[in-house]
Amino acid sequence: MGQNPSQPSFQRVVIAGVGLIGGSFAAALKAAGVARHIVGVGRTAASLDEALQLGLVDEVQSDWALALKGADLLLLAMPVGQMGAVMAALAPHLEAQTLVTDAGSTKADVIEAIYLHLGEHIERVVPAHPIAGAEKSGPSAAHADLYRGKKVVLTPLPENAPHAIDAVRAAWAACGAHMFQMSPQEHDRVFAAVSHLPHLLAFGLVHDLAGRANAEQLFKYAASGFRDFTRIAGSHPEMWRDICVANRQALLAELDAYLAELAWLRALLIQSDGVGLEKLFAEASDARNAWAANQ
Amino acid sequence: MGQNPSQPSFQRVVIAGVGLIGGSFAAALKAAGVARHIVGVGRTAASLDEALQLGLVDEVQSDWALALKGADLLLLAMPVGQMGAVMAALAPHLEAQTLVTDAGSTKADVIEAIYLHLGEHIERVVPAHPIAGAEKSGPSAAHADLYRGKKVVLTPLPENAPHAIDAVRAAWAACGAHMFQMSPQEHDRVFAAVSHLPHLLAFGLVHDLAGRANAEQLFKYAASGFRDFTRIAGSHPEMWRDICVANRQALLAELDAYLAELAWLRALLIQSDGVGLEKLFAEASDARNAWAANQ
Structure with a gap:
């Protein structure tokens, strides 16, 4: 060289x-x-x-x-x-x-x-x-x-x-x-959050729905939001098995943080807390749109 | 008329x-x-x-x-x-x-x-x-x-x-x-599963990550999978607040079913169960790709 x-x-x-x-x-x-x-x-x-x-x-x-x-x-x-x-x-x-x-x-x-x-x-x-x-x-x-x-x-x-x-x-x-x-550790933590967890979540949602008795009806009415959200659930199973097993410690930490977020969302829903839901949605929407505008 | x-x-x-x-x-x-x-x-x-x-x-x-x-x-x-x-x-x-x-x-x-x-x-x-x-x-x-x-x-x-x-x-x-x-009830159950829950999950993920001390670093490395997965997190906060509050009973049922799915995924990760993960991912991937091929 x-x-x-x-x-x-x-x-x-x-x-x-x-x-x-x-x-x-x-x-x-x-x-x-x-x-x-x-x-x-x-x-x-x-x-x-x-x-x-x-x-x-x-x-x-x-x-x-x-x-x-x-x-x-x-x-x-x-x-x-x-x-x-x-x-x-x-x-x-x-x-x-x-x-x-x-x-x-x-x-x-x-x-x-x-x-x-x-x-x-x-x-x-x-x-x-x-x-x-x-x-x-x-x-x-x-x-x-x-x-x-x-x-x-x-x-x-x-x-x-x-x-x-x-x-x-x-x-x-x-x-x-x-x-x-x-550093390798920093790499694995960052990608657990922005890549490996989203893949796990998308696989999980499609798997959940595909196993229902009314799966055919559900998929019939799934539209563009569902299509984009689940695109990564079409990814290569063997590759993602390896990634999830290899990075399971960082991925478990991310999954647990996300489960805490969902527990919060669940509490807001149970309380019909529209103010709390709108605040959370607005923060997410602002962050997502600011990120997308910079891509 | x-x-x-x-x-x-x-x-x-x-x-x-x-x-x-x-x-x-x-x-x-x-x-x-x-x-x-x-x-x-x-x-x-x-x-x-x-x-x-x-x-x-x-x-x-x-x-x-x-x-x-x-x-x-x-x-x-x-x-x-x-x-x-x-x-x-x-x-x-x-x-x-x-x-x-x-x-x-x-x-x-x-x-x-x-x-x-x-x-x-x-x-x-x-x-x-x-x-x-x-x-x-x-x-x-x-x-x-x-x-x-x-x-x-x-x-x-x-x-x-x-x-x-x-x-x-x-x-x-x-x-x-x-x-x-x-029927209205069937409608609300179906759309809780294929639309309202995915929106809630996407809002939740972006909100979780945006609140981190290293949010800027995380978003810097987010790529196309993240972009598609979170597109619906850019949706209108007021509209989605209303939908979630209005359909909260069906949405809570879907959220709880999904939490059970995540608990299963978490157990597979903790056990490093590559066979179980690959089977679940393959079922999801097959279902997702079959659906997309029919769209």
Whole structure:
């Protein structure tokens, strides 16, 4: 790679997991002209073939030794529940020059796996979380602009070498992302609140209604408010299982805070406290509209 | 009005509340060529002037006697909390030929007010709820196509005359709406589940987060999932205060069912029960995606 971290140049990039997230990272690096050769590794031959045919990657490999030989950057882009097993499998073949980053939606658990499996490489393993996604998944959903204008949060480790942090930051920045930095603990608390809890709440509402005897009638009259509120309930069950289990401590804290809020709302309803309800709704509405106006 | 209820013809229509809902009803009747003269009545002179200038109504009135003289159709289109007071004010001036309908989001409370204030006219008062809305409100947001392809639920009363039900149905159908019918109790239970509860949950989440010491940081990292989930938390506080108070019994039943669902989710999280979480998420995701595919 080049000496100037603002203009990285990778000779051989390995993408583990060539779906929406990994495939888009590959496409973005290619489009930016900063990756010469990209190798895809993945769970299923079908996804790898698709990624190859779509031109997201130049080569596919099922053998970690062959994939990682001479690599200067490795992205781990699979559901967080698989990260540990993947790291264990690739660790013996990871070379001394290879930078590693990941795209996991939770960080504390991924970092625990890094210490466990990639300890001897830790100065070059820089965790990251791209705040981007889409309703569709798989290689066919990937595109070079997925990260453009989106946030990517780095959660560097104390053991990371400064040059590794700079190079990983430059790689994500080359995808068009705006770069931010947090501690892993802070990251997991923030995303428990603004992402993981809303997903849990949306899954819960749809599950509750879908199990009713009159579910068909209920869904018949559900309209645009319901559609937007529950869009994230259509998300990938395995991915969200992994996120919820991995970040369950922060998520439980958020869920309990929310249950306290609902207990308050319940008391206002029981008392028919219109003044209290309107005040709470107005505070929420003002905050939501001020936030949306700044997006 | 005409003898054929599928092609209504109103000489004088009175719209009480000329905002998004009432203004769009006026515009739609005009566009369909089924209303000759439309009179607007409302709380504020500014809204009435705006509705007049926009051509939503032909005339504005602040005097119920003048407004209702010779009217063959009256729409009540104000927040449900105001319905009783408005009915009390207009009742002495309501003529024996005037059909009445409303656009309230809840029905049991509106019907209670109808029995209380419009009892002697009850055969011609047919409650309705158009399942349509928009983020914006006021006369400037009104347009003739708001109800096109949307559902309107009639909740007729046992005392309603068949010709009155037919004519009110024909008026809403002339706006392009698909017409449905339910009992008021069934209506209020269904919309507590698919509309009122989601609004309460979204208001609650934003209110919870907005009150945190790190609210600014949280909102900074909120992304598209949060945006859609909380869109309805930007809704009109007064309107939703009225809906929640009016339908609080059905809403409390829904809230309690949802709290039981969250207690289950909380137990799965505490136990790190990935299998249970994935099963629940998959059932929700399948139900949500099947519903969305049919929209």
